[in-house]
Amino acid sequence: MPILENLWIIPLLPLLGSAINGLFGAKWSKPVVNSIALGSTGVSFLCAVEAVREFLAGGSQPFRKEFFDWIVAGSFRAGFDLQLDQLTVVMLLVVTGVGFLIHIYSTGYMAHEGGYYRFFSYLNLFMFFMLILVLAANYVLLFVGWEGVGLCSYLLIGFYFLRKSAADAGKKAFIVNRIGDFGFMLGMFLLFRTFHSLDFATVFDAASKPEVAVEPMGQFGILTVACLLLFVGAIGKSAQLPLYVWLPDAMEGPTPVSALIHAATMVTAGVYMVARSHVLFTHAPTAMYVVAIVGCATAFFAATIGLVQSDIKKVLAYSTVSQLGYMFLACGVGAFGAGIFHLMTHAFFKALLFLSAGSVIHAMGGEQDMWNMGGLSKKIKVTFVCMLFGTIAIAGFPPFAAFFSKDAILFAAYNYENGGKVLYGVGLLAAVLTSFYMFRLIWLTFFGEKRYDEHHVHVHESPGSMTGPLMILAFLSLTGGWFALPALFGWKDYFAEFLSPVFGAGEAGGGEAAQSLEHILSIVAVVAATAGLLVAWQMYSKNVKRGTSEGVHKLLYNKYYVDELYAAAVVRPLVWLSTNVLWKVVDAGMIDGTVNGVADGAAAVGDTVRHTQSGNTRSYAVWVVVGAIVVLGIVFWPILHPAVFGGVR
Amino acid sequence: MTAPVIIFFVLAGLAVLASVSLILQRHPIHSALSLIVVMVALAGLYLLMGAEFVAAVQIIVYGGAVMVLFVFVIMLLNAGEEERTNFSKLATFGGIPLALALSGMIAAGIARSSSQLATSPAAAEGAISSTKQLSMLLFKDFVYPFELTSFLILIAILGAIVLAQREN
Amino acid sequence: MVPTNYYLILSAILFGLGVLAFVFKRNVITIFMAIELMLNAVNLAFVAFSRALGKSDGEVFVLFVIIVAAAEAAVGLGIIILTARNRRSLNVERVDLLKL
Numbered sequence: 001m002p003i004l005e006n007l008w009i010i011p012l013l014p015l016l017g018s019a020i021n022g023l024f025g026a027k028w029s030k031p032v033v034n035s036i037a038l039g040s041t042g043v044s045f046l047c048a049v050e051a052v053r054e055f056l057a058g059g060s061q062p063f064r065k066e067f068f069d070w071i072v073a074g075s076f077r078a079g080f081d082l083q084l085d086q087l088t089v090v091m092l093l094v095v096t097g098v099g100f101l102i103h104i105y106s107t108g109y110m111a112h113e114g115g116y117y118r119f120f121s122y123l124n125l126f127m128f129f130m131l132i133l134v135l136a137a138n139y140v141l142l143f144v145g146w147e148g149v150g151l152c153s154y155l156l157i158g159f160y161f162l163r164k165s166a167a168d169a170g171k172k173a174f175i176v177n178r179i180g181d182f183g184f185m186l187g188m189f190l191l192f193r194t195f196h197s198l199d200f201a202t203v204f205d206a207a208s209k210p211e212v213a214v215e216p217m218g219q220f221g222i223l224t225v226a227c228l229l230l231f232v233g234a235i236g237k238s239a240q241l242p243l244y245v246w247l248p249d250a251m252e253g254p255t256p257v258s259a260l261i262h263a264a265t266m267v268t269a270g271v272y273m274v275a276r277s278h279v280l281f282t283h284a285p286t287a288m289y290v291v292a293i294v295g296c297a298t299a300f301f302a303a304t305i306g307l308v309q310s311d312i313k314k315v316l317a318y319s320t321v322s323q324l325g326y327m328f329l330a331c332g333v334g335a336f337g338a339g340i341f342h343l344m345t346h347a348f349f350k351a352l353l354f355l356s357a358g359s360v361i362h363a364m365g366g367e368q369d370m371w372n373m374g375g376l377s378k379k380i381k382v383t384f385v386c387m388l389f390g391t392i393a394i395a396g397f398p399p400f401a402a403f404f405s406k407d408a409i410l411f412a413a414y415n416y417e418n419g420g421k422v423l424y425g426v427g428l429l430a431a432v433l434t435s436f437y438m439f440r441l442i443w444l445t446f447f448g449e450k451r452y453d454e455h456h457v458h459v460h461e462s463p464g465s466m467t468g469p470l471m472i473l474a475f476l477s478l479t480g481g482w483f484a485l486p487a488l489f490g491w492k493d494y495f496a497e498f499l500s501p502v503f504g505a506g507e508a509g510g511g512e513a514a515q516s517l518e519h520i521l522s523i524v525a526v527v528a529a530t531a532g533l534l535v536a537w538q539m540y541s542k543n544v545k546r547g548t549s550e551g552v553h554k555l556l557y558n559k560y561y562v563d564e565l566y567a568a569a570v571v572r573p574l575v576w577l578s579t580n581v582l583w584k585v586v587d588a589g590m591i592d593g594t595v596n597g598v599a600d601g602a603a604a605v606g607d608t609v610r611h612t613q614s615g616n617t618r619s620y621a622v623w624v625v626v627g628a629i630v631v632l633g634i635v636f637w638p639i640l641h642p643a644v645f646g647g648v649r
Numbered sequence: 650m651t652a653p654v655i656i657f658f659v660l661a662g663l664a665v666l667a668s669v670s671l672i673l674q675r676h677p678i679h680s681a682l683s684l685i686v687v688m689v690a691l692a693g694l695y696l697l698m699g700a701e702f703v704a705a706v707q708i709i710v711y712g713g714a715v716m717v718l719f720v721f722v723i724m725l726l727n728a729g730e731e732e733r734t735n736f737s738k739l740a741t742f743g744g745i746p747l748a749l750a751l752s753g754m755i756a757a758g759i760a761r762s763s764s765q766l767a768t769s770p771a772a773a774e775g776a777i778s779s780t781k782q783l784s785m786l787l788f789k790d791f792v793y794p795f796e797l798t799s800f801l802i803l804i805a806i807l808g809a810i811v812l813a814q815r816e817n
Numbered sequence: 818m819v820p821t822n823y824y825l826i827l828s829a830i831l832f833g834l835g836v837l838a839f840v841f842k843r844n845v846i847t848i849f850m851a852i853e854l855m856l857n858a859v860n861l862a863f864v865a866f867s868r869a870l871g872k873s874d875g876e877v878f879v880l881f882v883i884i885v886a887a888a889e890a891a892v893g894l895g896i897i898i899l900t901a902r903n904r905r906s907l908n909v910e911r912v913d914l915l916k917l
Contacts, residue, residue: 615916617909618740621840621848625747629754636758657819661827668834668854677846677907684850687831691857694827697819698868703876707860710883715853715890722894723846726901731844732908744840752833759825786877798884805888812895 003051004063007082011131013044018124025117034107037120041103041127045096052089064137064201078198081137087502090340091134091272094347098264099127101469105355106256108465109362119159126152130265139188139198146237149266150177156261157253169249176246180236187229194222204279217285227280227287238270238324240298245563247321251313255358258313263320263350268343271327275336278503289418292332296423299325303433308556311368312357315441320350322430326409329427333420335412337499342405348480349393349402352473356387359462359470360445370444371546377446379459382467384446389474391442395435395529401481406431407522414521428528435532443540656697664690675730681719688712702780824865831858845897845909856886
């Protein structure tokens with residue numbers, strides 16, 4: 001059965017899995033729940049592979065199919081249209097593949113948790129929405145997926161809903177995302193108004209016409225404003241400055257959730273959206289400049305916070321924010337292919353890192369503070385090796401995956417005409433910091449003396465369901481970048497070539513001078529990573545204790561007090577406004593007041609009118625006469641009124 | 650000032666004076682007698698207008714039956730002079746203005762449409778409507794209401810009997 | 818010839834006096850007599866119009882009014898007798914059981 005004709009199967013299977021588990025899973029045993037959850041995701045992955053095979057066999061023609069009309073209003077149509085091109089292929093395989101591995105991992109990790117079926121139901125629901133987002137052929141359907149993954153993020157962050165911090169974190173994620181979504185929607189409205197359609201094909205064709213001029217830098221034309229608004233949505237969803245605050249708090253959720261949603265797939269939706277809209281962005285250099293600056297600043301900013309964190313998952317969270325900054329930097333300087341490449345390698349090594357961290361936490365019986373770990377390398381060997389692979393990858397050492405992707409990004413940044421050198425410098429600095437804090441994590445966790453009580457914590461290796469995916473991801477972290485390996489030696493970059501039908505051939509390398517520059521820059525990158533490693537080795541490999549926190553350390557440890565700043569500047573005024581204006585004045589005063597006022601008015605009228613019923617017969621007689629006068633007045637009015645207003649006839 | 654006009658004013662003055670007396674008298678029997686005077690005056694006015702049958706009926710039925718009934722009831726109930734209670738402020742202060750408003754409105758209406766009230770040629774000649782004419786109308790055009798009134802009187806009689814029974 | 822207007826004005830005056838008596842008197846029989854006065858005023862108007870238009874319809878209606886007034890007087894006085902016996906007073910202001 002041709003999968004390509006029936007692309008809807010790919011998202012539908014996880015949806016069915018979610019529904020069945022959600023409705024009936026409470027009564028079923030764990031193996032049954034597992035088989036439904038894993039089965040639906042696994043078959044979805046196989047279908048995705050098959051779809052890719054058909055796509056490639058068909059000559060890699062972009063495929064688009066409209067399945068049914070969803071919104072038809074006048075000349076506007078938004079349908080359930082799915083498409084497949086090279087960009088979708090990458091995203092599809094990453095989402096289904098990494099998603100499937102994490103599902104397997106979760107069966108081991110969540111084995112002792114309550115609400116088992118609910119977890120898998122939510123996880124499958126997330127897969128459904130993410131796949132809709134990736135396969136969508138118009139902005140409206142993409143937004144459905146966008147919102148849906150936000151919902152699943154909320155559900156999964158607050159999975160341990162009896163914990164207040166988890167519930168608060170879920171709410172924070174959803175609300176901050178909503179701010180971004182507002183910008184996204186405004187962007188969509190603007191696009192609709194300009195192009196009268198929200199289909200990718202229509203919008204991008206209309207935007208690529210020769211008469212649509214590239215808007216000059218510094219000017220805020222329609223496309224620039226639309227792209228900036230869309231980027232606001234990406235800022236919210238992909239946790240960039242200033243809307244990144246929800247991602248560290250999202251670590252309240254179970255570790256597989258952090259791995260899947262907040263590392264590999266959901267947070268990359270913003271990058272995917274920007275890459276998908278590259279036609280619009282290339283016509284709005286101002287917007288791209290903003291994207292590059294925001295990405296670069298976030299990369300550096302988050303790396304500085306990650307330097308001093310003590311919770312192992314928080315380090316990885318800030319690392320994710322930082323790496324997403326790199327992806328946006330890539331898109332901002334025009335290297336969309338490099339950004340997507342980094343997205344793919346990041347999915348591999350970040351999922352690996354999170355899952356390994358989960359394995360460590362599982363081994364330590366729930367402990368997440370690195371200062372209470374130490375000397376674990378001999379006890380949990382498999383986890384240690386996998387985590388090491390991930391760390392080497394993220395630091396950017398060759399031949400691991402991220403070396404190629406980070407290198408491509410930094411090279412493209414260096415060549416960017418508007419202050420590219422500065423962007424390169426900051427990016428390089430962030431790479432140093434990345435290497436430093438990741439190796440700090442390794443040394444604190446796995447080396448040195450053990451800083452925990454052996455009697456309370458029984459360190460044990462994780463079961464095969466957890467270590468299996470770890471090893472697969474470790475392999476991918478090593479080999480995932482080898483598409484671009486030939487480029488290092490002056491041959492083709494296969495990945496960029498694969499994506500060139502989507503992004504245009506401008507990605508391919510330049511002449512000889514560019515080649516040697518790229519070589520120099522890659523060597524500089526490796527040197528930088530090594531520097532970070534050495535400093536971390538120097539500071540943390542020997543026996544260390546937690547020190548006091550003061551000065552700059554305190555500032556960084558408290559995340560620059562950004563959350564407190566937001567609470568004071570945004571949250572408190574809004575709550576004040578809500579309480580004192582919207583509640584007391586509008587709701588209680590005006591709305592309740594109106595309703596009560598009507599009742600009070602009726603009572604007042606009754607109070608006045610009841611005086612006619614005095615019980616005194618003579619006053620009744622008077623009312624009779626009054627009534628007679630009224631009736632007579634009505635009857636005589638045609639005769640009388642000239643007398644009242646005019647003269648005598 | 651022709652004779653009819655003088656007679657009119659005499660009778661009209663009598664009627665008005667008697668009505669005022671009805672209001673001002675304290676004992677109901679005096680009010681009843683004043684009302685009889687009003688009715689006789691009106692009967693005179695009907696005669697002046699040429700409606701002799703109506704005048705006769707007025708005297709016989711109204712003056713001879715209804716007012717006698719009133720007098721009987723006053724005597725039966727041993728009505729005395731009126732009590733001077735005054736519980737209704739509304740009636741005290743609103744009464745005169747309202748009555749003036751009412752009659753003023755009617756008078757204004759009459760005055761406004763006076764041009765349309767020219768007397769018809771037949772009446773201007775002093776022709777009087779005969780009883781025969783009246784009975785033709787009553788028993789031909791208005792026979793249905795006429796029969797109904799007999800029914801009405803029957804009900805009134807029954808009602809009066811039931812109401813005025815002493816408890817047995 | 819007496820103009821019709823004069824009769825109509827007289828009718829209006831008598832009606833107004835009837836209303837005054839209706840509002841101001843306290844004896845229930847007197848109030849009833851005021852009603853009779855109002856009816857008479859109306860009768861006068863009817864006959865005046867009948868004469869003005871030359872048709873006898875107005876006089877027929879006067880007959881009906883007199884008939885109805887008689888029937889009404891009979892029943893009304895019956896009710897007055899009962900009420901007077903009940904409340905032991907002919908003062909209409911003493912009939913105040915509906916007062917709070």
